[in-house]
Amino acid sequence: MNNWFSPKRVTWMHRVNPAIKFLVFIGLFIIILFTHRLDFILYQFLGYAALLFLSSGYTLRKLMLMTLPFIFIFVSSSMTMILFGKGETLWWSWGLFRITEESFFRGIHIGFKTLSCAATGLLFALTTRPTLLFYAMMQQLRLPPKYAYAFMASFRMLPMLWEELQIRQQALAVRGVRSAHSIRGWKERLLNYAVPLLAQSIRRAQRVAVAMESKRFAAQSSTATRTYYYKTSVTSRDGFFLVIILVMVAVAFVASHEIPLFNVGDVRG
Amino acid sequence: MVVQGKLRLKFSDILITILLALVFGVIYKLWGSVYDVFKPLFFQADELVYGMWFIAATVAFLLIRKPGVALLAELAAAHVSLLFGAEWGIQLFLYGLIQGLCAEIIFALFRYRSYSAGTAALAGLAVALGSMGVDYVYGYIADYEPWMFFVKYGLRCVSGVVITGLFAYYLVRALEATGVTNLVRPVSKSEYDALNK
Numbered sequence: 001m002n003n004w005f006s007p008k009r010v011t012w013m014h015r016v017n018p019a020i021k022f023l024v025f026i027g028l029f030i031i032i033l034f035t036h037r038l039d040f041i042l043y044q045f046l047g048y049a050a051l052l053f054l055s056s057g058y059t060l061r062k063l064m065l066m067t068l069p070f071i072f073i074f075v076s077s078s079m080t081m082i083l084f085g086k087g088e089t090l091w092w093s094w095g096l097f098r099i100t101e102e103s104f105f106r107g108i109h110i111g112f113k114t115l116s117c118a119a120t121g122l123l124f125a126l127t128t129r130p131t132l133l134f135y136a137m138m139q140q141l142r143l144p145p146k147y148a149y150a151f152m153a154s155f156r157m158l159p160m161l162w163e164e165l166q167i168r169q170q171a172l173a174v175r176g177v178r179s180a181h182s183i184r185g186w187k188e189r190l191l192n193y194a195v196p197l198l199a200q201s202i203r204r205a206q207r208v209a210v211a212m213e214s215k216r217f218a219a220q221s222s223t224a225t226r227t228y229y230y231k232t233s234v235t236s237r238d239g240f241f242l243v244i245i246l247v248m249v250a251v252a253f254v255a256s257h258e259i260p261l262f263n264v265g266d267v268r269g
Numbered sequence: 270m271v272v273q274g275k276l277r278l279k280f281s282d283i284l285i286t287i288l289l290a291l292v293f294g295v296i297y298k299l300w301g302s303v304y305d306v307f308k309p310l311f312f313q314a315d316e317l318v319y320g321m322w323f324i325a326a327t328v329a330f331l332l333i334r335k336p337g338v339a340l341l342a343e344l345a346a347a348h349v350s351l352l353f354g355a356e357w358g359i360q361l362f363l364y365g366l367i368q369g370l371c372a373e374i375i376f377a378l379f380r381y382r383s384y385s386a387g388t389a390a391l392a393g394l395a396v397a398l399g400s401m402g403v404d405y406v407y408g409y410i411a412d413y414e415p416w417m418f419f420v421k422y423g424l425r426c427v428s429g430v431v432i433t434g435l436f437a438y439y440l441v442r443a444l445e446a447t448g449v450t451n452l453v454r455p456v457s458k459s460e461y462d463a464l465n466k
Contacts, residue, residue, distance in 0.1 A: 029359045033407055080313075081409065084417035098414070110408050114360075121351055121358025130352050150283040151345070154291055161295055187436075190296070194440060197292055199447040202332075205288045206452045209281030218280035268409055 005126075007057035013127045014057065016241045017234050019136035024245055025124050031249060032116045036268055038105055039260040041112045043252035048119040051248065056126045066122060070115055077114040082107030106267040130155055136232040145226070146218035153208055161201065168196055276335050276381070276455065285453055286338045290325040290345035297321055313417075316424035320432030322346075323396040326372040327389050327437035332444065333453050336373070336381050339392070343369030364403050371399030390434030397422075397429030 007014070028048075035041045053063055085107060087100025134152050137143040172192060179185040179192070212218065219226075329342035347365030351358070375392040376383075401422050404410045410418060444450060 025359055026362065029363070033360075033363070077408075080417070080421070081413070084414050085409075086412045086414060103412070106409055106412060113407065114358075117358035117360040119358070121361075124359065125352055128352070133352075146278075146280045146283055150280065150287050151348070153284060154287040154345075157288060158291060158295075161292060165295060191440070191443060194292075194296055195443050195447065197296065198289065198328075198440075199444055199449045201288050201292050202285055202444075202449045202453060205285040206281050209279075209284045212284075213280050268412065 004062075007126065008059050009057045011055050011057040011127070012237060012240070013051075013055040013123070015237055016127075017136055017140060017232055017238050018128050018133040019140040019232070020234060020238045021124065021128060021241070022133065022137070023141075024242060025120055028120055028245065028249070029117060032113055032120075035113070036109075036266045037256060038109045038112070038262045038264050038267055039256035040253060041109060041116060042261060043255045044249065045112050045116045045119065047248040047252050048116050048123070051244075052119050052123045052126075056123055058126060066126075067119075070118055073114055073118060074111040078107040078109075078111030080107075081110055102267075105262065105264045109267045132230060132232065135228055135230040139228060139232050140234060144220060146220070149212060149217045150209075153212060154205070157201070157204065157208075160204070161197065164197060164200060165193070168193055278335055278337055278341075282333050282335060282338065282453065283341065286329045286333065286341045287345040289329050289332070290342045291349055293321075293325045293328070294346060294349050313421050313424060316421055317428050318432070319400075319425050320393060320397070320428035320430075320434075320436075323368055323372075323393065323400070323429065323433040324437050324440075326369055326396060327392050327433050328441060330372065330376055330392070331384055331389060331437060331441040332450060334381065334384060334455065336377065339372040339376060340366075340369035343372070360407060363407075364400055367399045367403050368396045371395040386435055386438040389438040390430045393429040393432070393434030393437070394426055395429075396433055397426045401425065 032041070032044065035044065049067075052067075053060070056063065058066075082099060082104050083097045085100070085103025087098075087102030087104075087106075089101035090098065091101060091104065092099045131152055134143070134148040138145055138148045177192065179189040323343070325342040325346050326339040329338040343365040344362075347361040350361050372392045372395060375388065375395045379388055401410070410422070413421070441450070
């Protein structure tokens with residue numbers, strides 16, 4: 001669809017079974033969620049970032065561009081905790097702002113958590129074709145076809161949605177519709193766009209659904225009788241992928257104990 | 270009679286729900302500028318528009334009126350933002366799952382038969398509280414200064430009630446006027462009775 005988002009080279013990460021990759025990444029997220037030591041999350045983030053830069057197959061320039069928002073999400077996710085978190089050792093205070101040692105480290109810990117999620121999420125998005133993900137989910141995870149095909153069909157309608165949005169924008173501009181910069185104005189603006197876009201989408205989705213059902217896309221049959229256009233399978237490559245991920249997390253864990261950079265322990269109050 | 274199993278999700282229900290989540294994704298991108306309008310007003314004011322994140326769940330339920338669509342809408346929204354590279358990553362899944370379940374609980378309490386503004390508002394509140402639960406594990410919110418905690422999550426709850434609840438209700442009312450709701454809602458018994466007259 002979009003040439004900019006095609007990788008320079010296809011790496012092993014692209015060839016991992018998408019459903020397995022999905023499960024492993026959800027597992028990584030659970031590890032990130034329950035990491036409460038700053039050093040561990042820091043090393044985890046370095047590992048995920050390394051994986052992103054080395055195995056996504058995109059040029060360095062594009063990856064730098066795509067990771068630029070990371071600075072913003074790091075700041076926005078850590079700032080509230082840094083400025084307004086509980087803590088004993090006061091570093092600086094001004095009015096309601098109180099930066100303490102504890103709140104500062106807890107803040108950047110949350111920042112690194114968010115960065116870790118963002119890096120894994122970006123790696124997943126860059127190396128997974130949505131269509132193959134749903135085919136693999138049907139074949140390896142037994143996702144009912146009606147859900148998988150509904151997802152795939154709705155993605156295909158996204159360009160139409162953009163087009164309709166532009167038409168709506170132009171139509172409103174031609175009629176000289178302007179809404180005020182107030183809460184009421186925003187509500188009016190939102191309704192002006194949401195109602196026609198939603199109504200049209202519902203009509204189209206309903207028609208497409210009827211057509212797809214008549215072609216038995218949603219038929220609930222056992223996988224033994226159903227055939228798939230794209231065949232996905234689990235191979236030794238997926239074992240290799242799992243080992244790499246496990247080794248990476250283990251190295252991060254050991255490193256956080258052997259060469260801690262912050263050495264602040266559990267960030268919870 | 271045909272009424273048996275009428276609450277099962279049909280293929281068209283699933284497709285419409287997922288597409289709804291997508292449309293709200295697009296609208297949210299467009300509406301993102303509202304965030305910037307709110308931000309300078311006062312700190313944490315962006316929490317007030319937070320309810321827009323959850324709105325697909327209530328709109329999908331009020332529209333289709335079947336169990337499971339609210340959860341599906343939230344999961345679809347999370348999925349779409351993951352696959353199409355929102356800057357927030359894989360954590361959206363957990364938020365989507367918990368938020369969707371919270372909305373489902375409220376609708377289930379009314380046995381999926383109440384479609385009033387009050388129910389929608391309650392579901393909006395539940396979704397906001399659900400997101401707070403995830404924040405508790407993810408963002409250590411119990412370690413905020415107490416006043417900050419109440420300001421931040423108070424605003425989020427207000428947003429849940431007003432945007433996710435009431436606004437979704439009025440949006441669906443506006444959609445009813447276009448007639449599309451007749452396409453998607455299960456046929457009620459009274460309509461069958463009308464045929465037999």
